[in-house]
Amino acid sequence: MKAEDFTQFYFKNEYKPSTQDRRDFLKKLGGGIIVVFTVGKLSLLDGFSQETENYLTDELNFNAYLRVKEDGRVDCYTGKIEMGQGVVTSLAQVLAEELEVSVYAVDMIMGDTELCPYDAGTWGSLTTRFADPPIRAAAAEAREILLNLASQHFGTSKENLKVIEGVIYDKNSDQKISYAELTKGKKIIQNLENKPEIKKAKDFKIIGKPLPSLNALSKVTGKAQYSGDIKLPGMVYASIVRPNVYGSKKIAVDASGLSEFNDAELVEDKNLVAVVHSDPEIAYKAAKSVKVQWDEPEAKANTETIFKYLEENILDNKTYEKGGSLEEGKNASKKLIEASYYDGYKAHASIETHVATCYFEGDKLTMWVSTQTPFGTREHVAKALEMPLEKVHIKQILLGGGFGGKTNSDQAIEAATIAKLCGKPVQLVWTRKEEFMYDRFRTAAVMKVSSGLDNEGKLKLWEFDIYCAGTRGTNLFYEVPNNRTRIFNENNIHPFATGAWRAPGNNSTTFARESHIDVTAVAAGIDPFEFRLQNLKDEDMKATLKLAAETFGWEKPKKEGHGYGIALGEDAGTKVALIAEVKVDKTTGVVEPIRVVCAQDMGQVVNPQGAILQTEGGITMGIGYALYEDIEFNGGNIKTTNFNSYEITRFSKTPKIECVFIDKMNAEPQGGGEPAIICVGGAIANAVFDACGARVYQMPVTPKRILESLH
Secondary structure (H helix, E strand, C coil): CCCHHHHHHHHHHCCCCCCCCCHHHCCCCCEEEEEECHHCCHHHHHCHHHHHHHHHHHHHCCCEEEEEEECEEEEEEEECCCCCHHHHHHHHHHHHHHHCCCCEEEEECCCCCCCCCCCCCCCCCHHHHHHHHHHHHHHHHHHHHHHHHHHHHCCCCCHEEEEECCEECCCCCCCCCEEEHHHCCCCCEECCCCCCCCCCCCCCCCCCCCCCCCEEEEHHHCCCEEEHHHHCCCCEEEEEEECCCCCEEEHHHHHHHHHHHHCCEEEEECCCCEECCHHHHHHHHHHCCEEEHHHHHHHCCCCCCCCHHHHHHCCCCEEEEEEEECCCCHHCCCCEEEEEEECCCCCCCCCCCCEEEEECCCEEEEEEEEECCCHHHHHHHHHHHHCCCCHEEECCCCCCCCCCCCCCCCHHHHHHHHHHHHCCEEEEEEEHHHHHHCCCCECCEEEEEEEEEECCCCEEEEEEEEEECCCCCCCCEECCCEEEEECCCCCCCCCCCEEECCCHHHHHHHHHHHHHHHHHHHHCCHHHHHHHHHHEHHHHHHHHHHHHHHHHHHCCCCCCCCCEEEEEEEEEEEEEEEEEEEECCCCCCCHHHHHEEEEECCCCCCHHHHHHHHHHHHHHHHHHHEEEEEEEEEEEECCCCCCCCCCCCCHHCCCCCEECCCCCCCCCCCCCHHHHHHHHHHHHHHEEEECCCCCCECCCCHHHHHHHHCC
């Protein structure tokens, strides 16, 4: 991530850290050795603005810390959360590596707003890149503190000591002492003046080793707890009365039908209308009996007209990247190719919908929320209920998927408001229909591309206009002397709420760029693989592409009706080359994904098994947006409300997936949760063209669009 991008995350984001006294923060903990590490002391700030460095150093002073407890186990505290991306394991690995303990002796304490250091949220594949370095540094420092204590205990120098899984041995005798024995009866809060160096790859024992998720067993046995699993004494279930059209305003409420339901209680606050009951089924049925008159907003666009609507109504734009002269590029080009590409709205479709469980104890609110932003959620709830921030406690809980959809936790405000008004513990579970209406879709997008090339097949012109997809991943890694990328701002004109969706915008822009690169390669009469190689300026991207092609077997003959497609992309510091094989039935237009190879340059791979699982998950999710997923709507009236009309990738349609990584274990780790997904749409679309000659310019690449292109 570039320094300016990181600055944007933290300075333009609405979630700001609260001031918290270090002594109050740490006295909540018990005995043992506690190491607090300030992010500003790390080399990861090199290249950032002074403003950013000062902010992180002064405000995020609890970025990471750990506690070696008196029983020898180690608590690692981080504001990041676990939602299936596997950081509960990989962060434990880096701590265990530096502290010299078993990874199974590490307990991850994540996202608890009263125990963990502030964090803006788990998004953008930032966790490994920005939580890994301070955790490793804190662990290395804790190891040195423990070695100092052991040195005093044995009356020998540290050079004579070695550590094996939390036990310190004197090399010159048979003496040993465990971390647990060293910490017993002590509470040491310490920073070392001289910081120890973290390990190099040659010394790794745990980093780089494939490891199953530490919470896998609890998940498959049903012991893992999510917000909906929390049961409280006297708890009621809330069911909210929703309008049919997003953005509607309440006019009048008729709750006379509630008389048929014993103990059902109506709760109203501004635009919120809800029913609570001790039985969730009764709460749901009772809410159905409440009649609300709504003022519905006018529909300005629908599924068919949305792209034209965006083009006609978004006029403000700014140049994001520019080189040379477009006029010179046109003059130098022997062929000019123009095309427009389109991508519709997409739902996150997390299996777990938005959930919140909460209760008041006096004026203190405690909540378990399926959220990617516990600290931001705490701030939003406190503001909405006009409460002091310290009176809201968001507790650690697992999420059943987020993908950016749980960065805005509106259900937490709703649940807290209902709990305050009814005076009882409350659980609110959004229905699937609610999830689709209020999930904040990935925005629809339009991309217009013009390219030009000379007689040798070298790119001379690249003009890229992007409506609503943003700049993420759009920096040009192809060598084009005359180029311009413009961004057309959204101005909040979408018919419903939109937000982040796994590598926001990068899926759409990569689909457009890589489709157009293929179109240009065809116009030049050059193999798509060779065309990319001769036009790439980024050597790391070239190496990643070559690894993908070699692993895939790009030169291997294709079966009848099969096609190969390539797409390259960059996200979260990781370079991706993805090659897909599909089979297309020309009679029906049905696409069968056969095989996908994904090569990535993601620096140090902390947990290869976790990285493979994230890559496979991203590709599987990507096949959904590339081939099936689409939202039907008329203004704020969303017609797609469940999985019977919103198809995600099924097991039966999942291809064989192979993941390979560039070996860079001494490099800094980069993002792994999001990068792979960005290339799926482009690779699938290009493979479809290779298989049957149908060039589809809009995702998803449906049978109907394939047949229209063919005919």
